[in-house]
Amino acid sequence: MKFIHLVWSNLTRKKLRTSLTLLSIVVAFVLFGFLSAIQQALVGGVELAGADRLIVRQKVSIINLLPISYEARMNRIPGVDFATHQTWFGGVYQDPKNFFMQNPVEPENFLKMHPEMILPPEQAKTWLATRTGAIVGRRTANRFHWKLGDKVPIQTPIWTQTGGNRTWEFEIVGIYDGKDKGTDTTPLFFRYDYFDEARGGAKGQVGWFTIRVKDPSQAAAVAKLVDAEFENSPAETKTEPEGAFIQGWASQIGNIVFIVAAILGAVFFTILLVTGNTMAQAVRERTGELGVLKAIGFTNGRIVALVLAESCLLTVLGGTLGLGLAWLVISRGDPTSGLLPMFFLPIRALLIGFGISLALGFVTGIFPALQAMRLRVADALRRM
Amino acid sequence: MNENQSNNGALVQVEGVEKVFHRGSEDIHVLADVNLQVPAGEFLALMGPSGSGKSTLLNLIGGLDRPTKGIVAVGGERVDQLSDRALAAWRARHIGFVFQLYNLMPVLTAERNVELPLLLTHLSKAERKKHVATALAMVGLSQRANHYPRTLSGGEQQRVGIARGIVTDPTLLLCDEPTGDLDRKAGDEILDLLQALNREHGKTIIMVTHDPHASARAARTVYLNKGQLTNEPVK
Numbered sequence: 001m002k003f004i005h006l007v008w009s010n011l012t013r014k015k016l017r018t019s020l021t022l023l024s025i026v027v028a029f030v031l032f033g034f035l036s037a038i039q040q041a042l043v044g045g046v047e048l049a050g051a052d053r054l055i056v057r058q059k060v061s062i063i064n065l066l067p068i069s070y071e072a073r074m075n076r077i078p079g080v081d082f083a084t085h086q087t088w089f090g091g092v093y094q095d096p097k098n099f100f101m102q103n104p105v106e107p108e109n110f111l112k113m114h115p116e117m118i119l120p121p122e123q124a125k126t127w128l129a130t131r132t133g134a135i136v137g138r139r140t141a142n143r144f145h146w147k148l149g150d151k152v153p154i155q156t157p158i159w160t161q162t163g164g165n166r167t168w169e170f171e172i173v174g175i176y177d178g179k180d181k182g183t184d185t186t187p188l189f190f191r192y193d194y195f196d197e198a199r200g201g202a203k204g205q206v207g208w209f210t211i212r213v214k215d216p217s218q219a220a221a222v223a224k225l226v227d228a229e230f231e232n233s234p235a236e237t238k239t240e241p242e243g244a245f246i247q248g249w250a251s252q253i254g255n256i257v258f259i260v261a262a263i264l265g266a267v268f269f270t271i272l273l274v275t276g277n278t279m280a281q282a283v284r285e286r287t288g289e290l291g292v293l294k295a296i297g298f299t300n301g302r303i304v305a306l307v308l309a310e311s312c313l314l315t316v317l318g319g320t321l322g323l324g325l326a327w328l329v330i331s332r333g334d335p336t337s338g339l340l341p342m343f344f345l346p347i348r349a350l351l352i353g354f355g356i357s358l359a360l361g362f363v364t365g366i367f368p369a370l371q372a373m374r375l376r377v378a379d380a381l382r383r384m
Numbered sequence: 385m386n387e388n389q390s391n392n393g394a395l396v397q398v399e400g401v402e403k404v405f406h407r408g409s410e411d412i413h414v415l416a417d418v419n420l421q422v423p424a425g426e427f428l429a430l431m432g433p434s435g436s437g438k439s440t441l442l443n444l445i446g447g448l449d450r451p452t453k454g455i456v457a458v459g460g461e462r463v464d465q466l467s468d469r470a471l472a473a474w475r476a477r478h479i480g481f482v483f484q485l486y487n488l489m490p491v492l493t494a495e496r497n498v499e500l501p502l503l504l505t506h507l508s509k510a511e512r513k514k515h516v517a518t519a520l521a522m523v524g525l526s527q528r529a530n531h532y533p534r535t536l537s538g539g540e541q542q543r544v545g546i547a548r549g550i551v552t553d554p555t556l557l558l559c560d561e562p563t564g565d566l567d568r569k570a571g572d573e574i575l576d577l578l579q580a581l582n583r584e585h586g587k588t589i590i591m592v593t594h595d596p597h598a599s600a601r602a603a604r605t606v607y608l609n610k611g612q613l614t615n616e617p618v619k
Contacts, residue, residue: 292483
């Protein structure tokens, strides 16, 4: 710590140059933060997916429905704990831009299947007793200032009621929270029995099933059994782990991880050159001073450590500022009004960012540091 | 052999030293069979024309370079045989350097510059501060401790350089043309200071200079000419 003053003084001797380099590092890490948040929003659900859950959809496409009668057959398959279902409702609240997910579900089995959604017991009880009742995630409730007892109209282009009405009214009877930060608390869930009775068509059909397996290590075998059960039927199935299902959903946009890695790779390579140039210049300009330090007894190792400390301080400072700025902006929430419900900066991304900033400092500093180490004292002193 | 005295009672002993620099295929003989003894407490001036090898000899004595041949010992320790790492530690402990162009860190205040050699010791912050204050008081710059080099005159900067050189209480103070960049008045003040350090504090000083006025302040003057050491001035 006693050398920190020396390191800091050297870093701030060319204020404009250091500031511009720092700014470029900050911008790079803000970008890193945003891309990490977008990646989290698109594929983060894969990590949060239950290892003991399988998704069963129609083999041709997810938009094709499956008969609800499959549920009882699935429950009889060895290895299946229980199954439940959901259906895509696709509605909006008041305005098309107010999009969020709403699905009809079987309340009891749904809550049992998703322990990551925390709903107070009395609200769960009310839901079971209210046919038009719906539960909504905290984020959407906050977004539209909904509270318990509110009646909310949802318009859907997909499902008409028997009278031709496309506006469905639900009573908010519960507001759930997520067990983890990554749990999506934007969807609204309402009762399937109400939905099935009121809809004008496709009665007895559902979107997909979720199965809980008794032993997660047997999930693949159970998935095969499920698909075999419905083979050669009018509605064949495709069963896969929940994580793979979410991954497949995100892959419709493209290989998110690759796209993010490619952009960040280009950005950090540029930063590597910018910072490396700054450090190389800084050491070149100080050849004589480094000679003095060596003359008064600084060892080669200490000289290397001083230069590395300087480069690492620069990049870690820039990285921390950039990540901090990104975190501040990202914590304001999803900028797309509902398209990226899990848009947040995970702690893991912050740690990776910090690690990258440190590595960047090391890589940009090591060559100038070695150059400084190799200086012969007598030669360096002549360049003062 | 005790800490400060080697054979013949000399603190610094240079025996049969040669220094050859290689420039491409050319060998440049800078020093040839140089022998020199400096007793502890002596103020020695090393004179000679440019290119005579004065600074090279000073660098060898100060452990900044190694001789091609011969022995360099200070306080009985063979400097020419130490590893780079051991040599750096030895310099920190035993040698104070004063340079012609002061060689101060422009980004550090006078007191921070003086503190630099103490960063290599185990002294606490408070102890370092005390040592720095003492060194600055000895060179008469207590009031300028918080000034940056650019706000100090040449003479003041050299005083800071001397304070940095003596702050660790080194065995030997090596001065390379300490008045070479100063006017006569400032130069005289620096020479007064070096003389006082030698007489009042018993510091052993070797000063390279080409100025007879400066060498007159030393107790003894030796001359270097074309790599050879003599006791007679170069004609």
